[in-house]
Amino acid sequence: MTSTLKPCARCRFCGGRLHPFVDLGMSPLCESFLAAEQLNTMEPFYPLNVRVCGDCFLAQVEEYVTPEHIFREYAYFSSYAQSWLDHARRYVAMAIERFRLEPSSRIVELASNDGYLLQYFVERGHEVLGIDPAENVAKAAEARGVPTLTRFFGRELAGEMVRDGRTADLVIGNNVLAQVPDINDFVAGITMILKPHGVVTIEFPHLLRLMAENQFDTIYHEHFSYFSLLTAERILGAHGLRLFDVEEIWTHGGSLRIFACHADDSRQDTRPSVAALVARERAAGLDCLGAYAAFAERVKETKRKLLDFLITAKRAGKAVVGYGAPGKGNTLLNYCGVRTDFLDYTVDRNPYKHGKFLPGTHIPVLPTERIAETRPDYLLILPWNFKDEIMEQMAFIRRWGGKFVVPIPEVTIHP
Numbered sequence: 001m002t003s004t005l006k007p008c009a010r011c012r013f014c015g016g017r018l019h020p021f022v023d024l025g026m027s028p029l030c031e032s033f034l035a036a037e038q039l040n041t042m043e044p045f046y047p048l049n050v051r052v053c054g055d056c057f058l059a060q061v062e063e064y065v066t067p068e069h070i071f072r073e074y075a076y077f078s079s080y081a082q083s084w085l086d087h088a089r090r091y092v093a094m095a096i097e098r099f100r101l102e103p104s105s106r107i108v109e110l111a112s113n114d115g116y117l118l119q120y121f122v123e124r125g126h127e128v129l130g131i132d133p134a135e136n137v138a139k140a141a142e143a144r145g146v147p148t149l150t151r152f153f154g155r156e157l158a159g160e161m162v163r164d165g166r167t168a169d170l171v172i173g174n175n176v177l178a179q180v181p182d183i184n185d186f187v188a189g190i191t192m193i194l195k196p197h198g199v200v201t202i203e204f205p206h207l208l209r210l211m212a213e214n215q216f217d218t219i220y221h222e223h224f225s226y227f228s229l230l231t232a233e234r235i236l237g238a239h240g241l242r243l244f245d246v247e248e249i250w251t252h253g254g255s256l257r258i259f260a261c262h263a264d265d266s267r268q269d270t271r272p273s274v275a276a277l278v279a280r281e282r283a284a285g286l287d288c289l290g291a292y293a294a295f296a297e298r299v300k301e302t303k304r305k306l307l308d309f310l311i312t313a314k315r316a317g318k319a320v321v322g323y324g325a326p327g328k329g330n331t332l333l334n335y336c337g338v339r340t341d342f343l344d345y346t347v348d349r350n351p352y353k354h355g356k357f358l359p360g361t362h363i364p365v366l367p368t369e370r371i372a373e374t375r376p377d378y379l380l381i382l383p384w385n386f387k388d389e390i391m392e393q394m395a396f397i398r399r400w401g402g403k404f405v406v407p408i409p410e411v412t413i414h415p
């Protein structure tokens with residue numbers, strides 16, 4: 001399933017030298033949940049060590065997992081989450097108005113998943129093409145009326161599309177850039193398929209937020225790259241694209257939506273938002289190696305604080321359980337070495353995960369009903385980005401004096 005690829009000793013974008021950023025030790029792949037019969041077998045662990053390029057400041061992990069492994073059978077169907085659908089619908093309305101898209105305009109989405117976004121363009125009569133290598137999600141997209149190519153995107157496919165006259169007025173790439181091993185091939189492909197006055201929008205988790213809010217648990221083996229706007233602008237520029245606007249959006253704990261066009265397209269003026277955000281990143285030191293080294297220290301301190309809390313609670317005879325089984329929870333628990341010695345179990349609303357065990361830490365995943373039965377003293381919220389919603393849903397634990405614990409950005413207790 002996985003293969004050990006040649007370690008990339010140089011930056012995957014510019015070939016520059018890599019420097020230490022944050023080392024989370026050895027960890028299994030965050031979505032490899034285990035069945036009971038797998039608990040006594042060997043489990044592959046890979047280094048989760050992020051380094052940063054001293055020239056372009058692209059933060060990156062080595063590839064221990066192939067894109068084929070990540071994408072061929074993708075378990076995440078975007079349409080399952082209402083908040084994603086609302087986000088997509090608003091984007092489509094904005095794009096049609098702002099870029100004056102006509103029914104004849106062609107819209108191409110890279111990593112189009114199950115068509116959760118393109119379906120709203122189809123509804124409004126636009127010609128769309130989704131590209132996604134995962135066959136299961138592509139099938140779901142086709143069923144929704146979204147034509148989808150099950151291919152990896154890069155120069156090769158872009159060349160075929162240009163030959164077939166399938167260039168695009170709007171190219172969309174949401175939450176895909178981090179998972180692309182050959183970033184130059186991918187962005188070069190975008191430039192190739194973009195019409196002379198076409199626009200590309202790309203969304204990705206913002207490295208500035210990851211660092212400012214200590215979101216180190218959003219680092220996974222499956223995410224090869226972590227971008228600041230500074231670095232994104234440089235990568236697009238190297239492939240003849242000009243970044244002309246940027247918006248900060250709420251997804252994944254804080255993301256950017258960037259807008260770009262061909263460098264020589266005079267239709268789009270570069271908005272002040274770009275320079276303003278670049279200035280904020282420089283002020284935060286994202287263009288100096290020192291800021292990256294300081295982050296590593298903060299991550300270690302967060303681990304010590306979480307373990308302090310857990311040790312004190314267990315010595316006082318308290319029961320602590322988890323809420324949720326997200327990828328970020330697995331990064332956190334493996335890095336901190338938290339197993340059933342600290343967390344009795346975790347619960348999840350997704351029935352697919354019930355009866356399974358978390359990778360590496362082997363903490364059992366149970367239905368949420370178990371919490372009312374065992375009445376734990378503390379509930380550790382792993383998907384902290386949904387903490388308000390979870391504390392509201394689980395408010396009943398207060399009846400027996402139960403408290404919520406949020407681990408990120410720092411351990412906080414909510415009575």
Ligand SMILES: [Zn+2]
Nearest residue numbers: 011014053056
């Ligand atoms: Zn670089």
